[in-house]
Amino acid sequence: MLYNSTQNAAEAVSAAQAIAQGISKDGGLFVPQQFPKYDEAALRALLKEDYRGRAKKVFSDFLTDFTAEEIDECVEKAYTAQKFGGEDPAPMAYTKLGDTDLNILELWHGPTCAFKDMALQILPHLLTKSLKKTYDGKDAVILVATSGDTGKAALEGFKDVEHTKIIVFYPVDGVSPMQKHQMNTQEGENVTVCAIKGNFDDAQTGVKKIFTTPSISEKLAENDMLFSSANSINWGRLLPQIVYYISAYCDMVNDGKIAFGDKINVVVPTGNFGNILASYYAAQMGLPIAKFICASNANNVLTDFINTGVYDKNREFYTTMSPSMDILVSSNLERLLYKLSGDSDETTRAWMTSLKTEGRYEVSEDVKAQMQERFFGGFCDDEQTQDTIRRLFEQEGYLCDTHTAVAVNVYEQYVKATGDATPSVIASTASPYKFSKSVLQAVVPGQALPETEFEMVDMLNALTKMPVPAPLASLKDKKARFSDVTEVEAMPQYVLAALGIE
Ligand SMILES: *Cc1c(COP(=O)(O)O)cnc(C)c1O
Numbered sequence: 236m237l238y239n240s241t242q243n244a245a246e247a248v249s250a251a252q253a254i255a256q257g258i259s260k261d262g263g264l265f266v267p268q269q270f271p272k273y274d275e276a277a278l279r280a281l282l283k284e285d286y287r288g289r290a291k292k293v294f295s296d297f298l299t300d301f302t303a304e305e306i307d308e309c310v311e312k313a314y315t316a317q318k319f320g321g322e323d324p325a326p327m328a329y330t331k332l333g334d335t336d337l338n339i340l341e342l343w344h345g346p347t348c349a350f351k352d353m354a355l356q357i358l359p360h361l362l363t364k365s366l367k368k369t370y371d372g373k374d375a376v377i378l379v380a381t382s383g384d385t386g387k388a389a390l391e392g393f394k395d396v397e398h399t400k401i402i403v404f405y406p407v408d409g410v411s412p413m414q415k416h417q418m419n420t421q422e423g424e425n426v427t428v429c430a431i432k433g434n435f436d437d438a439q440t441g442v443k444k445i446f447t448t449p450s451i452s453e454k455l456a457e458n459d460m461l462f463s464s465a466n467s468i469n470w471g472r473l474l475p476q477i478v479y480y481i482s483a484y485c486d487m488v489n490d491g492k493i494a495f496g497d498k499i500n501v502v503v504p505t506g507n508f509g510n511i512l513a514s515y516y517a518a519q520m521g522l523p524i525a526k527f528i529c530a531s532n533a534n535n536v537l538t539d540f541i542n543t544g545v546y547d548k549n550r551e552f553y554t555t556m557s558p559s560m561d562i563l564v565s566s567n568l569e570r571l572l573y574k575l576s577g578d579s580d581e582t583t584r585a586w587m588t589s590l591k592t593e594g595r596y597e598v599s600e601d602v603k604a605q606m607q608e609r610f611f612g613g614f615c616d617d618e619q620t621q622d623t624i625r626r627l628f629e630q631e632g633y634l635c636d637t638h639t640a641v642a643v644n645v646y647e648q649y650v651k652a653t654g655d656a657t658p659s660v661i662a663s664t665a666s667p668y669k670f671s672k673s674v675l676q677a678v679v680p681g682q683a684l685p686e687t688e689f690e691m692v693d694m695l696n697a698l699t700k701m702p703v704p705a706p707l708a709s710l711k712d713k714k715a716r717f718s719d720v721t722e723v724e725a726m727p728q729y730v731l732a733a734l735g736i737e
Pocket of ligand 1: 349350351384385467504505506507508509510511559560638664665
């Protein structure tokens with residue numbers, strides 16, 4: 236299977252090349268030329284498999300330049316019971332809110348307690364194998380822009396991985412104290428962490444710019460290095476996310492929640508549009524998904540886009556209590572637009588150019604109609620987010636984080652607006668302990684809170700009896716290793732200095 240660039244259909248590369256490179260030279264994103272189709276028999280066969288078995292099947296159908304042994308090794312190393320706190324890395328939890336059933340896909344049992352682990356525990360293995368196939372002997376430099384969770388998950392995945400170096404940039408005021416502490420205490424010889432004076436979009440734009448500056452790439456090449464990406468623009472990030480939607484469907488059949496062949500909806504708290512796009516790709520493969528419910532916080536650029544066909548990032552940026560969704564430029568939307576425009580690189584390029592120069596674009600009536608047929612967009616503010624956390628905890632004893640609460644709230648709005656009773660899978664993207672302060676404020680409104688993050692973790696634990704994930708508990712006594720802060724304009728120099736090749 237080959238991969239094309241969304242901005243140049245003449246570019247056609249292997250999976251290994253797509254993963255090693257991260258982004259196409261023309262600035263486009265790599266997409267598979269076609270999707271493997273799973274008929275009834277193929278899907279039924281997966282019912283009997285565990286998560287790793289399902290993952291191996293999906294990976295082997297996309298990574299046709301990898302051997303079965305290579306894929307086995309990647310999957311077995313990534314999804315261990317030790318790293319994911321149990322045999323099933325992505326378990327379902329079934330609860331309800333009022334009359335609405337909630338089928339919650341818990342994606343946060345990995346080492347950094349956010350769903351990014353599902354992809355970032357396996358990406359380093361895929362990447363080192365891809366490098367060997369394409370650029371043997373070179374070191375990959377992983378540049379990451381993070382709104383909080385990707386950074387830590389990437390650091391944890393890449394720490395001390397041979398032939399890789401990783402540099403993470405995060406918005407200085409845009410991540411939670413726990414997220415900051417998680418990153419600044421990161422161990423590993425090959426890791427660097429730096430804050431930038433700007434928001435997530437500034438960090439992402441800065442990283443993209445470094446990627447596409449020829450003089451910087453040449454400098455790396457002279458030193459036997461090349462850039463790669465661990466952001467969800469990398470195909471190796473998206474592919475692992477397809478697996479858990481297929482796996483959730485199988486689990487729901489096995490658990491008697493749906494009959495085989497029934498349609499489901501998915502509800503995804505969305506930022507960069509990677510997670511929800513993976514569910515769309517699963518549907519392209521034959522997974523019976525009816526609706527994709529795209530949940531946003533106050534940064535509701537996607538809600539507006541789905542409703543109007545106009546993407547406009549010229550608007551106020553809000554810092555919310557669901558910081559991993561504080562994004563105005565959702566990179567992976569580009570891949571959906573490419574698909575909906577009939578794989579038109581020309582059309583996609585025009586829209587992306589308009590986004591760069593004008594900060595907005597408007598899709599055609601046809602693309603808008605296709606999008607509205609399958610996607611529902613909704614959003615909620617911080618107050619509604621906390622209200623949802625509180626109701627779910629008080630009524631059902633189920634504690635969720637702020638991002639998941641946005642999804643639950645938007646799902647309630649969707650059910651109210653449409654009356655659609657299709658069973659729905661809600662992606663739960665982080666442990667509530669990653670956002671203890673906001674979750675506490677929701678559960679015990681008005682009550683005085685302790686000063687430090689870890690006292691709040693303890694308080695939340697005392698109140699809810701929900702176990703604190705071991706990786707967060709063990710951070711308490713760790714000292715920060717990193718404290719650099721840089722201007723956005725200085726990011727290129729910072730990278731070269733960190734690599735020792737100024
Ligand atoms: C990254 C993240 C999201 C957003 O996912 P996208 O794939 O970027 O849309 C939502 N919730 C949490 C907790 C995250 O870390």
